[in-house]
Amino acid sequence: MYNNSIKLYQIIISILYFSFLSSCDFKKDAIGFDDEIRVICSIEDESVVKSFLEKIFNDTLYAPAPEPYYRLVFSKPESYSKLKNYAQVIVASVNKDENNIGYRLINKLLSQNQVNISKKDNPIFITRDLFSNNQVYGIINAIDKEHLFDFFEKNRDLMKEHFEKQFSIRSNKFLFENRNLTDFEDSLKNNFRWSIKIPWGWELIKENPKENFIWIGNQYPYRWLSVNWKDGNHINDKLVAGIEIWDFPKHHYKTIRFNDYKFNFKIESFNNYRGWVCSGIWESLDSTEAKGGPFQSFLFYDYNTDRTFHINTLVHNPGENKALYIRQMKLVAKSFKSYQSE
Numbered sequence: 001m002y003n004n005s006i007k008l009y010q011i012i013i014s015i016l017y018f019s020f021l022s023s024c025d026f027k028k029d030a031i032g033f034d035d036e037i038r039v040i041c042s043i044e045d046e047s048v049v050k051s052f053l054e055k056i057f058n059d060t061l062y063a064p065a066p067e068p069y070y071r072l073v074f075s076k077p078e079s080y081s082k083l084k085n086y087a088q089v090i091v092a093s094v095n096k097d098e099n100n101i102g103y104r105l106i107n108k109l110l111s112q113n114q115v116n117i118s119k120k121d122n123p124i125f126i127t128r129d130l131f132s133n134n135q136v137y138g139i140i141n142a143i144d145k146e147h148l149f150d151f152f153e154k155n156r157d158l159m160k161e162h163f164e165k166q167f168s169i170r171s172n173k174f175l176f177e178n179r180n181l182t183d184f185e186d187s188l189k190n191n192f193r194w195s196i197k198i199p200w201g202w203e204l205i206k207e208n209p210k211e212n213f214i215w216i217g218n219q220y221p222y223r224w225l226s227v228n229w230k231d232g233n234h235i236n237d238k239l240v241a242g243i244e245i246w247d248f249p250k251h252h253y254k255t256i257r258f259n260d261y262k263f264n265f266k267i268e269s270f271n272n273y274r275g276w277v278c279s280g281i282w283e284s285l286d287s288t289e290a291k292g293g294p295f296q297s298f299l300f301y302d303y304n305t306d307r308t309f310h311i312n313t314l315v316h317n318p319g320e321n322k323a324l325y326i327r328q329m330k331l332v333a334k335s336f337k338s339y340q341s342e
Contacts, residue, residue, distance in 0.1 A: 030087035030132035034170045035324045037163070038083050039074045041092040041140075042102035046074055048145045049092045056156050057163070061323040062262040063294040063315075064281050069323050070163065077105040085132045087170060088163060092140035094148050106141050119147050124155050126162050134173070136166040171328050175199045176335075188214070189339060193305060196227065197335035213252055221317030222293075223325055225332055226252060227309065234308040235275055235301045245278045245297050248312060256282050256314075258295065271334055273309075275300025282314055291316055294326045302338045311336060 032038065037057070041049050050072060059069040075083055078101070083089060091109060093102040107115055110125075117123065123142040130137040138159070142148035179200040189195040191209075198216060205224070206215040217224035228248070235241050242265055249256045263280040270277065276299045283292035293316040301308050313329035315322045 027129065027131070027133045028085070030085060030135040030170075032086040032088065033071075033324075034087065034167050034174070035069065035321075035327075036071050036073055036086075037088040037090060038086045039072055039090045039092060040077055040080055040083060040102075040105070041074065042077060042095075042100050044100065045092060045094045045102050048094045048148065049140065050074070052140075052148055052152070053090070055152065056159050061294055061326060062281065063322040063326075064259075064261060064292075067321065067323040069327065077101045080105060084137075085135070087132070087134060088136055088166060090138040090140060092142075094140065094142040094145055096143055106139065109139060110141065115141065117141065117143070119143055119150070122151050122154065123148055124151065124159070126159065128162075128166075134166070134170050136162050138162075167327065168331060171331050175328060175331060192229075193339045193341065194227070194229070194309070195337050195339070196225075197332065199332060211252070215252070221315065221320065221322075221325060223329055224312075224314040225329060226312050227336075228252065228312075229307050229309045231307055233301045233306070235299060238276075241276050241299055244310060245276070245299055248297070248310060249282060250285075255285050256291075257285055259283050259292075270298045270300045271336060273300035273302055291318075293317065294322055296326055296330060296333075298333055304340050305338050307338070309336070309338070 037053070039049060039053065053072055057068070057070040057072070061067045061069065070088075077091075080091070091102075091105060093100060093106045096103055098104065114125070123140055125139045125141070127137050129135050140148065176197050176199060179198070184204060185195055185198055192212075192214075199218070202216055202218045202223075204215075205217055206213070208214075212229045213226065214228075215224065215226040234244060245265070246258060249258060259281040261281050263278070265276065265278045267275075268277040269275065276297075278297040278299070280295060281292060282295045284290065293314065295312065295314045297313070298311045299308070311333045313326065313333055315325045315329065317325060
């Protein structure tokens, strides 16, 4: 009898253990695009929710037409079961009315204590990996429009941080997870004392050791990244730094130039290095070849090796999305590492 009790206990423990694993460790990866936020709310709440989220996710790339960093895709609450496994999900209600189908959905998702909040309580909940791996999941449970916007300042940076971290996690996985360390990456470290992760499918376009210039990338869509470096510190003078960036494409690429439209140049750290970040539009010098798109440059000084580095990224994807690619290019650039002499 005692042995039978032990066996029954072991079976129960095993069932609970495997149930736990099934619900947690064996979740599938979230689906959907990295720059797409699926917003689930009623039609009557959509305009308020949209105006609130657009104020938070307001980063825009000019390529040269404006492109938002995030695309808000609205769906009705009836679609919840099909959408809850997406990578970025926000369920919203700003009208506590039983006739509001969005509010009825919120009632099913939250406990009564969480649903029945006051205007002193934050109406936004955010969690990760609720239904899928690499997922960010938010709920907006506001009493009314005023309640929602009263907490705008408190939630703006928090929400943005969550979704930016989510973009970085998923994009880094997409860019680097299934790649193999290449001989070329090893040669960069051995020959030049710096390295950068090269995504799958990218290749060397040009190598010019005399000018300390490396150019890598991929096409369809075109994504180019180049690294140039000089001995010494060349970032303290704004004019010198600006000329370095402005003249860079004509000197190294030869066939393109930067346009002054939406040209943005500011002090900003890069991987904890002091430096400058510049963004804008590039264009072909050949008037018969209408090519162009967004660029982003990172000019920074590495104190440990006493070198100034310039990493330039370009995207060309006519008629299609470019904001997603220029953001991914930044992640590739930020995989940069510099090494001291052994």
